[in-house]
Amino acid sequence: MKTKLGLAVAVGALSMIGHRAYADGNPGDAPEAPQAAAKLFAQPEDAPYTATPITPPCNTIVGTRGDPTKEASTFLVKMIGGCVVSWHWHHATEEVVVLKGTSVAQMKGGKPVTLKAASYSQLPAKHVHRFRCSSKEACYIFVVGDAPFDVNYVNEDGKAMTAAESIALIQKVGHTGW
Numbered sequence: 001m002k003t004k005l006g007l008a009v010a011v012g013a014l015s016m017i018g019h020r021a022y023a024d025g026n027p028g029d030a031p032e033a034p035q036a037a038a039k040l041f042a043q044p045e046d047a048p049y050t051a052t053p054i055t056p057p058c059n060t061i062v063g064t065r066g067d068p069t070k071e072a073s074t075f076l077v078k079m080i081g082g083c084v085v086s087w088h089w090h091h092a093t094e095e096v097v098v099l100k101g102t103s104v105a106q107m108k109g110g111k112p113v114t115l116k117a118a119s120y121s122q123l124p125a126k127h128v129h130r131f132r133c134s135s136k137e138a139c140y141i142f143v144v145g146d147a148p149f150d151v152n153y154v155n156e157d158g159k160a161m162t163a164a165e166s167i168a169l170i171q172k173v174g175h176t177g178w
Contacts, residue, residue: 060078075145085170
């Protein structure tokens with residue numbers, strides 16, 4: 001009983017201290033601004049997309065949080081209509097939200113799935129998949145990676161390919177068969 005009473009008094013005292021510190025509703029000075037600049041895009045089209053050496057030129061990105069080569073991150077992807085990213089996998093789990101356009105995703109061994117605006121997909125780490133923008137207009141996609149984000153291309157049989165080999169193959173065959 002004495003222990004419970006002592007605990008109640010201590011909690012009460014701490015809450016009074018907290019109440020006094022914030023009595024005017026102001027918890028203190030604003031924190032110093034973080035090193036990273038804020039990124040505000042009214043529309044996904046407003047973002048400054050750039051090409052990467054590991055994806056086809058029709059697939060551009062802009063980072064929104066973190067460095068995808070080193071840590072968990074988020075980024076926006078712009079795929080022009082008809083753009084294909086062939087069979088590949090990541091060490092990171094990939095979460096995808098289609099913002100605009102219509103796309104098709106397919107997990108190896110599964111059926112293609114059409115993803116329209118507001119569609120969500122979660123692609124587990126090390127699962128082979130492919131992705132294309134099936135609309136005439138560009139597809140805008142928000143991506144979350146829970147670890148450093150790599151792209152490991154494979155052919156139909158699962159054998160490793162370089163990004164250049166994958167891009168050349170897609171330029172040759174397109175999205176035939178899916």
